Amino acid sequence: MANIHPVVDAKVLAVCEALNKLPTKITPKVFFMRFLVSTYSQLPYLRGCWATKKGINSTMDLASALRDEINKTALGREAWEAFILQEAIQIASKQxxxxxxxxxxxxxxxxxxxxxxxxxxxxxxxxxxxxxxxxxxxxxxxxxxxxxxxxxxxxxxxxxxPPVDPTETPDDSSTSPEEMDGIxxxxxxxxxxxxxxxxxxxxxxxxxxxxxxxxxxxxxxxxxxxxxxxxxxxxxxxxxxxxxxxxxxxxxxxxxxxxxxxxGNIKMLKTVMAINKEIPMAASICIDNIDMERRVHQSSVGHRSHTFRGTWGYIHLPNKKLLATLDCSQLTLDAYHEAIKQVPSMEIEPMMFLPTKAEQEVELAVWKSQIASVLHKYLATPLDKKTALPTEPPQVEQISHEAPDLHMLKLMDASDNSAEGMGQVFHNLLQQTGLTSEEFFSQLQPMDGDLGRSRISIAYKPSEPPVHDSSNCGAWQHLEALGFPSDKAIQKKDFTLMVNQMERVFEAMSNANNVPEERVQLPTAQWNAIVEECYETYFTPKARSNAASKDSPKLSNTLLQLHDFSTVVEAKRAMKAGDMAES
Incomplete structure (x- = not known):
């Protein structure tokens, strides 16, 4: 309703004058109060639509107008806030x-x-x-x-x-030293x-x-x-x-x-490890050593830090969709023996180990995507990204995004990497899986392991000391300068962190001019031509052969270093994209 409405205002004044006449003078507040709370005669009927769908909007407008009038003074605002607080408490306490x-x-x-x-x-x-x-x-x-x-x-x-292009993919979680822990x-x-x-x-x-x-x-x-x-x-x-x-x-x-x-996990392990003749492939058991330290802050007699050496692992059930694609008749022991018999008569050709034309095209696309990625990140951007060479490696064999069916094993106590320790592990596996010795060992097929490497005699021989070089301070010097603490050890199986650090050290040691802060925009044809020229000049086998024929070995060594290090970057980018075929 408009702020100025003469007809309505005149009617409101007439009502106020009628309220102020004898025999009973009442104020507008008393009028509104009696109108809302009285149960006399037709008054409840007159206000019956105030809280319904038909009249709730105008009712809330009335409450808002009353709020605005009360909040015109400091005392009114204080009273209104106290009122709203009590209302909020009543509503929240019911939920x-x-x-x-x-x-x-x-x-x-x-x-x-x-x-x-x-x-x-x-x-x-x-x-x-x-x-x-x-x-x-x-x-x-x-x-x-x-x-x-x-x-x-x-x-x-x-x-x-700096501004980020929303069409670009964000950097990985290892772009800062604080995030290099993998979390x-x-x-x-x-x-x-x-x-x-x-x-x-x-x-x-x-x-x-x-x-x-x-x-x-x-x-x-x-x-x-x-x-x-x-x-x-x-x-x-x-x-x-x-x-x-x-x-x-x-x-x-x-x-x-x-x-x-x-x-519940104990019951589940026995269920999933039960022999099922309908499943042609048994579950995979993955185990590894683990050292757990119980640290005591205040040592005393009988209370000291102690290291427990044991084994942890999990059971990996084969994917049902994968099993549906297999020929069960080729997964038997007889089929294996028949395949072994054909090995002596098998003709091995060099072409079996060489990449096909399609595989060579994929490798070429991977090389060019790496060059395009560096060009796009540091120097220039194409005007039309749709027709520009891609900065991501092509998809070859994408890893399934479905979570694997894993079941953790209970931590096992094993003395060391010896026959006795391995026997303890097998004994614990038998207890957890619920299988008999005959059932377990009849399907046991070791696929990979290094439990015996510490028993190799050469491991006990002293290693030959490296040649002393005062300029060789190791990678820790560069990592310390890049913000990674040198006293923080890397876990031996954190391959992602190792690859990230290799890439950081290599980039820091590269002899290059300062990269401009702002990237220039180039026509897409020129941008693609730069990538093609860079590949032909520095990354082809012919380029490495020409560099090796020169008197100075600097260019040849640089190209060999780039070729070898590119495999690290390629594996990292492929695994980040979920493509196991490229890695």
Whole structure:
């Protein structure tokens, strides 16, 4: 309704004058109060549509107008905020997760919890139920508060960074020394999307903490965190503090859940390892050594740090889709013997070991994609990216995105890499799988192993000391300069980190001029021609032969180094793209 309406204003004044006449003078406030609360005669009928679909919008407009009038003074604002606070408390106190056992309630018992409870899909289901159905008011209130502000931190960081092309793929998680541990969060390009994702996670966690504080049996997030904290080695003191804040359940609850999961896993292992004649391929058992140290902060008699040497592993079940594509008649022992008999008469031709024309084209595309990637990252961008040479390697044999069917084995105690230690491992495997000795060893087929390498006699001989070179300080010198702490050891099986560090050291040692801060834009034809020329000049076998024929070996050595190091980059980019054929 408009602010100036003479006819309506005149009628309002007439009503006010009528209210101020004898025999009973009343104020407009008394009139509105009696109109809303009185049960006399037809008054309830006259206000009957105020809270219905027909009249709720105008009713809320009336409440908004009353709010604006009250907030014109400091005293009014204080009274209004106190009123809204009490209303919010009443609404929020009525919303809580339902009581009882899941799925009717929100309680998850540590004695009945299963593996699927800890999956990301199950956690998303719990979060949706909590925020949409159980506590929507608190969730909406806190999200509104966070959305009312601007993501100042993200905006400031985004202003300091160079502009990023949204069509480009983000860098991997190892682009900074802080993220080289292999643990990082995937971030979106848009700072607003990052802010919204973070806000939702914060508000959902707060709702769970409030629900747990009111009813400690609403423990979906807390039970999940309790098991996760215990498995990650969080100290008991820290976990007690997290439990006090409502972020996790008690440590005893987490241990009880782990015991329940262990019991269920024992049954599952015996089920999946049972002999099934309908499955032509047995499960794969993958094991490896592990050293676990129990560290004691304050040593005393009988309480000292101790290292336990054992074996860990898992069972990998064959993919059902893969089994459906196999010919079961070719997986028998007779078929294997028949194939072995044909080996002496088999003619081996050199062409069997040479790449085909299609494979050569793929290798050529991989080389050019590496050159295009460097050109695009440091020097220039094409005007038309659709017709430019791709910066990503071509797809050859994409790895399936489906998660493998793995079942963890219980940690096993083994003395060392000896016959006795291996016997202890097999004994533990028999106990966990529930198979007899005949059933187990009749299907056992060792595929790969290095348990005996420490028993090789040459391993006990002293190694020849390297030639002393004062200029050879090792890769740690360069990694230290790049921000990676030299006192932080690399795990021997962290191949991803090793490849990343090899690439960093190689780039840091390359003799090149300073790269310009701004990339220039080139016509797509010229951009493609630069990639083609670079490949023909430096990366073909002919280029390496021509360089080797020159008197100075510098160019030849550089090309050989580029050729060898390109395999490292190729393997990294292929595995990042999920392509096992190229790696």
């Amino acid at each position: 809580e997760p339902p009581r009882g056992n899941f799925p009717k309630g929100a309680f998850h018992s540590s004695t009945t919890v299963a593996n699927h409870f800890f999956t990301a899909e199950e956690q998303q289901v719990h979060d949706n139920q909590l925020t949409k159905y159980h506590m929507p008011f608190i969730y909406g209130l806190l999200m509104g508060i966070l959305k009312a502000g601007t993501p100042t931190d993200d905006s400031a960081q985004e202003e300091e960074r 990082a969060y995937e971030l979106a390009h848009n700072p607003q999307d990052r802010y919204n994702h973070r806000a939702k996670r914060i508000v959902t966690t707060i709702c769970s903490m409030v629900g747990f504080a009111r009813n400690r049996r609403a423990n979906a997030l807390q039970l999940h965190n309790s098991v996760r904290f215990f498995a990650c080695g969080i100290s008991e003191r820290v976990q007690e503090y997290m439990n006090y804040l409502g972020l996790c359940s008690s440590r005893s609850t987490g241990m009880s859940a782990l015991n329940t999961l262990a019991k």
